[in-house]
Amino acid sequence: MFPLPRRLAAIVLAVLIPLAGSSPAAASSFAWTASWTASPQRPSASFAPNWSEQGFANQTIRQVVRAGAGGELTRVRLSNAYGSTPLKVAGATVARTASGAAIRRESLRHLTAKGARAFTIAPGRELATDAVPLRLAALESVTVTLYLMATTGPATFHAQALATSYRAAGDHRSDAGATAFTQTSQSWYYLSGVDVAGGPSRRDGVVAFGDSITDGAGSSADANNRYPDQLAERLAAAGRPRAVLNQGIAGNRMTVDSAWFGDKAVDRFRRDVLGQPNVGTVIIQLGINDIGISEVAAAPPFPILAPYPDVSAEQVVAGHRELIRAARAKGLRVIGATLTPIKGSAYHTGRSEAKRDAINAWIRTSGAYDAVVDLDRALASPDDPDRLAPAYDSGDHLHPSDAGYQAMAAAVDLADLR
Template structure:
């Protein structure tokens, strides 16, 4: 039972009032380095259907060691469908040029996600400027040529990539909550038996799948582990962005997950990603056909510093993201920070900061719309905590049912 004293409540109210008093609408912050912000791509009829945000390699494991003369097979779960596809590969955090010998794709509608099995007669190669092989410079990424291949909404596209020489550390997404597979040698057209599971749940190199079709645009879900899908079961696609994607399809809008577990607004965090204000252009603005972004960031800044990061600092960072979105012609939607009472690093000061940030998101009018995730998952009887039926057990991350409640709370009218 949570017991909150009247004095604590009065302190909370006073603190929120103080923050609101000093946090007034401000001029947009200039982009870092004095450079103009990146602009949204001219997408034409191309739209992002699936994406993941990439980070540097881990200290151990496959991302650290890389591979040589091996094929990696990975399953991407699409949101919107289309008549053609193209795939983005990333060497953003590599330490040497990344040599890709061959890449294939194959749609899969009914086979279980947790297997490498595909119909070999449906496997098709993709090219890069007309060639099957490509070398990606350090820090760069490449987009494949368009491939005429019908893919259904809410379906899987299996991507197999052959690396003929030693790769060195691989650009990755650590918490993919999806099984990757590896095989010795060039097995991009293999049916599946030659593959073995890669330990862990990371994704490697593949960072985006676009489709050409009738979708009106894409919405980026930008955040930390709650957006990334922490505590959801492997290979089930039950993160809140996955469940929201099923609803956005009804409006002809793709959903792109740009969450990274452990991500912060204001601090770089190794394999928890660059600071949100640093990665925003790559993970949001430069996605294909993006029309808007939902920002759910700040709880890690608050809790991991035990409240040393103030609400004013978090709000200033949110304003910078809003300014960058608007400069690129995107709509920005603010998501309220969900409860974290009784989780590690919980403090009263942090709770005051969280409440103040949420008050600003709800009342300032600086975002085009509010996505009230806190209201969706909090316990109405004890609102400082996540509802027990939605709690994954760590009092910070919602479970699959909680993610479902978050998805359902999104007002689809925000995207038209």
């Protein structure tokens, strides 16, 4: 089939969008691609102040994210995964970002669910809005605004966004300017995905699945310098733009659930990776918290990371094998990432280093993965391979700097991505 000219395509979409809003069958006929994602977490105090435990009442939240894949149509996914009561959304909009909390007025679209501007999300559920005709380009910033009139109770959120979210009193979902948005946070609330359709329909999305080193801890806020962001930029520069979906959670462990740092990876993998539309590859970077927290449980402030069992290298490897099996069953290409250097950090002891070496040796040599990205060697100091190179160290000897995340993205062989 020949592609439609852009003007004719716009006319066709203008006819189809109203149908999609009133018919679930019509809406599901679009070939959706996940363009941006964040992994939902339980409400918690986390390491920085946030609004998750208090929730919202007669307030508007405005959140800015960067699209990975482009398309002619847009929809938004909202999560009430950890809510104890129904989430009532009085209204929501999506628009191209201008700067900060300001949007480009001409691009404003009101979001609906089954044709209604007000909708409810049951506890434990996620909702995808109807399609709207908003064209997004790869690596373009998009702003999602939610008006929450009724009291929400504690909010499902993503703790370490490393991006500024904005809050205003009252209903400001349609504001083009930023004046009303006087409060800020460094977390995302309820927002779990932005999807696009009407662009190239290929199963080539990449999920980066991991902990804080995937989530981007230590990188500059509002700069999109996390390693998945920089990998997306590499792909775009190579003429192969596609989504690189960040499904990292700071503190996350392969084998242990945490009220602060997410369900264990082997449990959340189905939702956060296998549940994403048009994904072809997953890069798995996990295990450093399992072995590191085992060593520091008694030292402040680490008791907040409870529970903290002694996790063996063999248990971490078993978790990797479980994720590989689940991904292959869904036809995904699976890439293993070695655990990065930790010497000088609170995680480092002789025992944790021995576990890290054993896990990395298995990732490199077992043949269990379709490919390996050796982040350990990419970030290691030439003078001490157990330590981050100074230029790649954010300062805590555990999390990379912006330059370190760039080196991680550069270590991925683009030919290994489906």
